[in-house]
Amino acid sequence: MANALIKADSFYELYERKSGIQDVTHYCPGCGHGVLHKLIAEAIDDFGIRERTILISPVGCSVFAYYYFRVGNIQAAHGRAPAVSTGIKRVHPESIVISYQGDGDLAAIGGNHIIQAANRGENITVFFVNNAIYGMTGGQMAPTTLAGQKTTTSPYGRNVNSEGYPLKVCELLSSLEAPVYIERVALTDPKNTTKVRRAVRKALQNQIDNKGFSLVEVLSVCPSNWKMTPVQSKQWLVDNMIPQFPLGVFRDKTAEIPNRETIRNTFDQSGVREKLEIPANEKQVQYSLQPKMDFANPKLVIAGFGGQGVLILGLGIAQAAMQAGYNVSWLPSYGPEMRGGTANCNVNISRERVGSPLVTKPTVLIAMNLPSLEKFDSKVEANGLIIYDTSLINKQPTRQDVHVLGIPATQMADELGNTRIANMVILGAFIAYTAVLNKEVVFDALPNFIKRKNLLPLNESAIIRGMEYVLNKVTN
Amino acid sequence: MAKQLIKGNEAIVKGAILAGCRFYFGYPITPASEIAEAAAFYLPVVGGTFIQAESESAAINMLYGAASGGVRAMTASSSPGMSLKQEGISYAAGSELPMVIVDVMRGGPGLGNIAPAQADYNQMVKGGGHGGYKMVVLAPNSAQEMCDLTMLAFDVADKYRNPAVILADGFVGQMMEPVEFPEPVMELPKKEWAIQADAQDEFRLVSSIDLEPEELEKHNVHLQQKYAAMEANHVMFEDYQTEDAELVVIGYGVVSRILHSVVDELRGKGVKIGLMRPISLWPFPKNHIIELAARIKRFFVVELSDGQMVDDVRLAVNGKIPVQFYGRYGGVVPSPDEIIAQIMKKNEA
Structure with missing residues (x-):
């Protein structure tokens, strides 16, 4: 048990980080921060957690809390302490993280951060000092400023009609499921201060036991900015703040939540490639490929309705081409377009380095609906190839200077029993017509882009049908 | 080595994990969301932590907290999200915290659109946050570099105790290309300055505040010396x-x-x-x-x-x-x- 007359071990003997006089704090006479600091430091001592405590200093009067606490210290941006606490606590779950915040910090600029940290049930301890005013910046209005209270930015008194009512943080947070313990206490007389002491310890003990989120709101005086003596200000707190901010326990699930073991993080890279699904090093298979002259390094635009498997067709071609040893790129249209409507992708296949991934002058256009044919028809390079689905497009391409291959892909897919594999019929037609790829490499690649393995045989059939269609057509 | 056909955004996450990153804090935004999604998928598998933060501001501040603890950690977003992160980036630079920040740029200003753009150059290269600071900013142009430069960014960040940035665009993020993934980094650099969970050094502190102008100027001179070393050692073209x-x-x-x-x-x-x-x-x-x-x-x-x-x-x-x-x-x-x-x-x- 700490002796009230002896400085806690969790305070520095001398405040060397502070300029000027180093054996007193920077807090004003009568300020509540000093008392609360002392209660916290004694609790840290008594629990024997000094070496694993990390204090997050906020922006506000307690920005310099790190001058005093002989623990790990992180100074955070205004309002962000709960987010910073979350980060360090997740990294070091065995640490004891204290987010020490004032009312401007916690309830105004950091309002969302404290709500969300509480709602996640972060296993941290928050000490929230409410003195109804911005102290550090010289007495401006805070979210907790009382109705009618005069501050430097509410010089005529807080007008609830335009500036709203004092924000009740404990009441607000106690509407959430996750928090374990929420209590409001006041630094006034010895009786109340004993309650503060008890609350501080309970909130820390919950974290030690890994129970979850605890917050203690401490009503505290600010004699300097309230422009009162310390004695007057304590009376003002009792008379004015407590009626507005009733003291008491707002949430206590301490008894019902069991103590939990701390699960420490360990760093382990073993087997990480497998965990990341990076393919094992395999011997490159050699495929004998002789692309037809016009299609040596094809640039494809593949377009159709969303849902026709346009992107997966492009992906399949790119995957197979990569496995065949080509350089490739695949670029989808992305965003709103992929949520219904039209879809298209650009695929480059090249023995050279791939320049622009964007295909503006395709050598191969695969059009799976009429709007796509009409949109890209004119862009195809001379001597290029247009493949289109004649089951859905009842119009011929207008170009005379390109190869044209019409194939009733959707009808053929329907005959195979699944409309959705029209794209694979087209894939078969593409490889048969251009010889950029062959059946072997496409079948080898298939499991790498068709995730549902039970559909592989159906996809293979569709590819074969597409190839046969082209070979029959050319022979006839 | 076997190649994997993979999106640039996903290659960033695999590269990061190979580099030893185990913590990701982010907020969804097109065209960067695949980074958060891949992080959410893979990090738990390797014993890491993914948190979907309540805001971009929360994400960068969670990263600030994690980086203070001495681990490799990252966030990613796209242009409007980067505007929101600037406060935290300035704090990280001031507090000398190593971290990797990815910006997959989209059209602006304002909400703009999700198509690729490069209008965040000034924001990310010239220091979009307050105060004077510099960060190594790397601009990949392929899925392979999305992986490789992310790994490099972690090294540079640790070496100088400074945030490092990957500045990509929507196309490089969304495009799939073959990537050869390097071997994982097995051992991470020791960080004697970091806030640990046991045997706290009595003076261990992560902070960017110093009320004494002469002292803050000294800190700035130190930062400038560090930036000069970065400038001398990390030009790439x-x-x-x-x-x-x-x-x-x-x-x-x-x-x-x-x-x-x-x-x-x-x-x-x-x-x-x-x-x-x-x-x-x-x-x-x-x-x-x-x-x-x-x-x-x-x-x-x-x-x-x-x-x-x-x-x-x-x-x-x-x-x-x-x-x-x-x-x-x-x-x-x-x-x-x-x-x-x-x-x-x-x-x-």
């Missing part, structure tokens, strides 16, 4: 056909890929053209530009913006030869033909 070039085009990210096609096409027509691609946007390859300026006739800079990097080219060239510019905005990506027409037009002018 790639030249293509510049040896005999009379005209050199300059572009980064996806633009450099388009310019690669431009150079091939114009070389085919006998034009003595080359490409210089900055890989590090800060430190900017200014000395290389000075060398080139001494032996070529003009530069032609292309950006998906109103012209932001071009200012750095002009500073380096210092009026010695013409620096011409062509930009498209709002997510429009020019074709090689369009750029060639502009190059020819400006040649006649």
